Amino acid sequence: MVLVGDVVLLGVAVVALWIGARSLVTGASRLASAAGVSALVIGLTVVAFGTSAPEVVVSTGAALEGRGDVSVGNVVGSNVFNLGVILGLVAVIAPFRVTETLLRRDALAMAAATVVAAAVLVDGVASRLDGAVLLVVLSCYLGVLWIAIRRENDGAGGRSGSADGSMAVPDARDRTEVRFGLEGGRVLAGLVLVIVGGRVLVESAVGLALAAGVSEWAIGATVVAAGTSIPELVTSVVAARRGDTEIAAGNVVGSNVFNVLGVLGIAAFTRPLTVDPAVFVALTWLGVLTAFATVVLATGRRVTRLEGVVLVILGAGYSIVSLGG
Secondary structure, eight states, rough: OHHHHHHHHHHHHHHHHHHHHHHHHHHHHHHHHHTTOOEEEEEEEEIIHHHTTTHHHHHHHHHHHTOOHHHHHHHHHHHHHHHIHHHHHHHSSSSEEHHHIIIIIHHHHHHHHHHHHHHHHHSSOOOOHHHHHHHHHHHHHHHHHHHHHHHHHHTTTTTTTTTTSSSSSHHHHHHHHHHHHHHHHHHHHHHHHHHHHHHHHHHHHHHHHHTTTTOOOHHIIIIHHHHHHHHHHHHHHHHHHHTOHHHHHHHHHHHHIIIIIHHHHHHHHHSOEOOOOOHHHHHHHHHHHHHHHHHHGGGEEEOOHHHHHHHHHHHHHHHHHHHHO
């Protein structure tokens, strides 16, 4: 009966995530248009951090329970899943060109954040000081994004009405206020569904995995990681199908930055983490995948379907190796 209940909860969670992700992407896209902010920035911030909320909840909760393997395995495994499976699927669904910003600033920030996280975990322990350092680095990255948003808004200053100037200024203002209220509510509702759905999915998936006798590290690095990455998966796939590839790619890159700096930082600052030696293999895999993904993003300013397939294979391979170990 317990297993049946977990399976049912798993299905309900997936439905909640799907509905929440559609609401989140739709609202975020329209907010970007109304505010004059690029879809890439929205994808890197609101969508990316929102869909990373399950990782925060799960990793911090695991840290408080003294389950460092689950906490760290969730972060590392989620980033592998994001780069491999999710970014790969986005490319397979809708091959996209890489913007200068995504390449020069955000992809490099993701690579740098991965190196910093590896340096923190190299001794198998993440102390409170390590957590504080990670959070400071994240704050610096957010500061750079804030400056970018201000510049975009300043560049859009003075424009009002429709693109052809046919709409009167008061009408444009009224329409914008309505849009912010409606779409803001849509984003909030989407985030709630994504967070709750992600939490329920993880709990049911872990229950099923434990029944199969899988180790804590393997659970954290695969089942929990994939479960908490479902919001990113659904959100990015929905965005890609809608043609919002900047939100889809920005969601993956932004989530990875937030995971290794924010999620790991919060978990370690909450309670020092001791990690299974398997973390070294996982970090090596993540490092190789991150390097490959960064190169893919730089090659011809376009991510092709073939490159997407390679990314998916690498991401799936990590899960197979982790479960086998």
